[in-house]
Amino acid sequence: MNNKIIIINGPNLNLLGEREQSQYGSITFDKLKDSCEKKSKELGLELNFSQSNLEGELVNIIQDSRKKYDGMIINAAAFTHTSVAIRDALDLFKKPIIEVHISNIYKREEFRQKSLLSDIVTGGIFGLGADGYILAIISMHKLLKI
Ligand code: DQA
Numbered sequence: 001m002n003n004k005i006i007i008i009n010g011p012n013l014n015l016l017g018e019r020e021q022s023q024y025g026s027i028t029f030d031k032l033k034d035s036c037e038k039k040s041k042e043l044g045l046e047l048n049f050s051q052s053n054l055e056g057e058l059v060n061i062i063q064d065s066r067k068k069y070d071g072m073i074i075n076a077a078a079f080t081h082t083s084v085a086i087r088d089a090l091d092l093f094k095k096p097i098i099e100v101h102i103s104n105i106y107k108r109e110e111f112r113q114k115s116l117l118s119d120i121v122t123g124g125i126f127g128l129g130a131d132g133y134i135l136a137i138i139s140m141h142k143l144l145k146i
Helices: 029-042 055-068 077-081 084-091 131-144
Strands: 004-009 046-051 071-075 097-101 123-126
Touching: 004 029, 004 055, 004 131, 029 046, 029 131, 055 071, 055 084, 071 131, 097 131, 123 131
Parallel strands: 004 046, 004 071, 071 097, 097 123
Antiparallel strands: none
């Protein structure tokens, strides 16, 4: 079955619900995890929902994903704008990758307006709040043609 996906969350996303609600809304990380699991199940996808605050650990998760998952959804958070290491790891994945941002990074500070990941992923969703994760799961389901 081509139905195993991973959602990878970068630094500070574990504090959703607590941090800058004007940018990220009031949904908590646990609630977001629950709704992603619910949508994945509904579509017949097997989901691993993960998070790390550490760049190297994110690189390890991405590397390990090559043999375990058919598709990846990633919100690399602040590392989106800085991490060549995460970009290089993603480039080795060779299967569909969707980049998600809860906020519209192109409407924010200049340093957030550059993603080092966008030109190597399959596609991206930004500025649609936590719903972006659900939309990414629906798109991944289509990309995997299950
Ligand atoms: C974010 C945007 C990033 O600039 C920021 O550092 C985050 C979250 C988003 O989901 O909107 O932590 O990736």
